[in-house]
Amino acid sequence: MPDLPSHISPVYSPRPLSVSSRISDYDLDHDPPNSTISPAFTPPSTPGTGTPASRREPRSTPVDTSLQRPPRLLETLPRVECVVRARIPTVTGAEMFLHLYQNNVDEKEHLAIVFGPHIRSKSLDDPRPGETEMDRMIRGAYTGRLHPGRTSSRVDSQPRSAPREPIVKPTPSTPLVRIHSECYTGETAWSARCDCGEQLDEAARLMSLPSSTGGVIIYLRQEGRGIGLGEKLKAYNLQDLGSDTVEANLLLRHPADARSYGLATSMLLDLGFGGDTGIRLLTNNPDKVRAVEGPNREVVVNERVAMVPLAWKTGGRKGIHSEEIEGYLRTKVS
């Protein structure tokens, strides 16, 4: 873990911006780059390493959707169950716990990427009839750390051999949450048509800051705004023929955005974020705030944290460079 200089205070400056503020209202250091950017595109480096070195907590905007008319959401939330969890050390040095969920509405394996040791899944921890301690440890329902010879899922009796790191007490803050929809092209195949890979890296970076109390990326398997990879590739061809993202989807007879967030709400509830706990939601999309809260505001978003594209933040020095990404971002934030 990187060291935290003791003088760093988590910067939190709520600003009286309305929920409908656009990304362009945020004071960026530079204007968006011109459209003539070098074609020299190198695939994204390992996750998290391409992001700026700022260790400051992100800026939040308070939100209150209690008076807002709810969007059309399904009346009942899906049922979800975390079936397995495992510790994953990452290339940035931060550790996370990958939680795999099953549910009663689709056959996909949705994920919760959990940073910090304090966030636990209720459905994972619940005892299962007839299971042994070994069963519990294999499915990840243990406290502390696994080590060879451990026999109890609940008590980690082994004294630590390595010297303990000095404990830096993080300032308690509302947990940071990102709802991220799968994007094979942007996250795995180095696509510069969208900024999904960059956003995933940035969310992980913010949640593993030394000053952070952790957070969760809910990773939903809804490729291409919910239309699937095959249809997304057709949409790309339409975009090369002159349509923007939204028009291309409509031409393919898909809704402009077919994503839904009920599963995310259920997963957040399972991870203990229901009721008054409140979350800080990392998003540029104000409509997503109310959708994530669920039909009866089962989860409450207290603050919204904007995600400014790296290329805008750095005047084009970092981030994704391509003709396509600029059109994409223009459509996305407008």
Ligand SMILES: [Zn+2]
């Ligand atoms: Zn993408």
